[in-house]
Amino acid sequence: MKKTTTPHIVPIDQYKRTKIIASVGPATDSYEQIRALIKAGANGLRLNFSHGTHDERKRQIKWIRDASKELDKPVAIIQDLQGPKIRLGDFEGTITVESGQSFRLQYGADYDKTGIIPIQYDLSKKMKRGERLYLFDGRVQMTITSIKDGVIHAQAENDGYLLKRKGINIPDTDLGGDVITEKDKADLAFGSTQDIDFVAQSFVQTADDLRAMRQLMRSLNMDARLIVKFETRSAVEHMDAIVREADMVMVARGDLAFETRPESVPIVQRQLVGLGRKYARPTIIATQMLASMTESPEPTRAEVSDVATAVIIGADCVMLSDETNVGK
The missing domain is CATH 2.40.33.10 (PK beta-barrel domain-like)
Known part of the structure; x- marks a missing residue:
């Protein structure tokens, strides 16, 4: 491959094409809308299990698979568990x-x-x-x-x-307790019947939380890959061990900003992408990538720069949340 360099930044010949994950929600709750997301370039679709029923999710999973087959484009299905939110x-x-x-x-x-x-x-x-x-x-x-x-x-x-x-x-308060809730267990049992590709675990504190989730997934005979969502101060403090234990890493910048501080998020983002590359764990940058497009047809200059930065530092995926979940 011919080496291409962005002046004053970094060589980018070592980066493969960054993937796009889109969230499915009220604004995209139809076969036509899901098909449009895949046709527009979505490589993965996220189902947020904080909301909705299993019947609704089952219908959406069928739509995703039908549209993927129709368009002859493979699409990963991500089950995003609520956790102790x-x-x-x-x-x-x-x-x-x-x-x-x-x-x-x-x-x-x-x-x-x-x-x-x-x-x-x-x-x-x-x-x-x-x-x-x-x-x-x-x-x-x-x-x-x-x-x-x-x-x-x-x-x-x-x-x-x-x-x-x-x-x-509640950034000043440590709730303690098990991060795998009864709702998560019920949702995961449902996911095990749907041949989900990825499970995203929320509000992880330590690597032990991931090990507990893997044990639960094994008991359900699930072979899905496990994504860790970095959303807590404790997870940041234990990031090396957590990244090594996970299959993929998501920088969930929304909750992370409240649990730490907004100004620390860019630093943590770069650290996690670096660890992902070190341990061969793909990384996802999420939250407010193109937030203004929830209402506007065009992104802001700052959002364009944010997405470009994610690509340049080596993120494997960028994820859209409200933009495709409730956006106009």
Whole structure:
């Protein structure tokens, strides 16, 4: 191959063509849309098991395989497990948030009757005054002012709004416990009947979490490859051992930014790509690659540069999330 060099950066003749992973969601929940994703160049399709039913996923898997066969293009199917992700509970419509406003949050609360924001995990037993809550993927930040009788009292630090079942990040709090939830076990059992190609494990803390997942997959006779998602501070601290234990590595920059700091993400991204190359583990760069295209037909200049950087540093795949999940 003729050597090609980008001036002042790096030789790129050693890099193969970077693959594209797209997420399937409400905006692409049809055979026609899935076929369009594959035709446009998707090499893998991600199914987010934080949402949806097994019947819905079974239908989507059939569409993927049918479209792949029709287009004569092989496409990997990725089962992305929810893991111990903490989420808001159910409520109607949106909750408007204003900076300085006080809120109450409680496990299993009924918002319509009590005005208390429901959450799907009892954080009152784990958190304490002064610790931070990032709600709705960081769109709203709150600080705990007190906890009493299982109710968390918190003050909003910025304006925003909340929607049901959106994620909560707690960067100051260590929940401990098993990262493989009962929901993950049920979803994995379903995946074992669908001949899934890859399983993505969420919120991994140490290499032992991957070993436990492999043992569970073996008990289900699954031969899928295991992707580790780097989303926690603990995973970053144990990155060498975790990368060696995994089959593939995903830099899940959304949750990672809240668990560490946004300014540390580019450094961690480069470190993980480097370890992936060292141990021959393919790497995926994910989250906000082309986030503006959720609404706009064109990416920003910064997003184009971000994607180019991922390719130049040697990432094997880039992944689209909301862009194809809920984008217009």
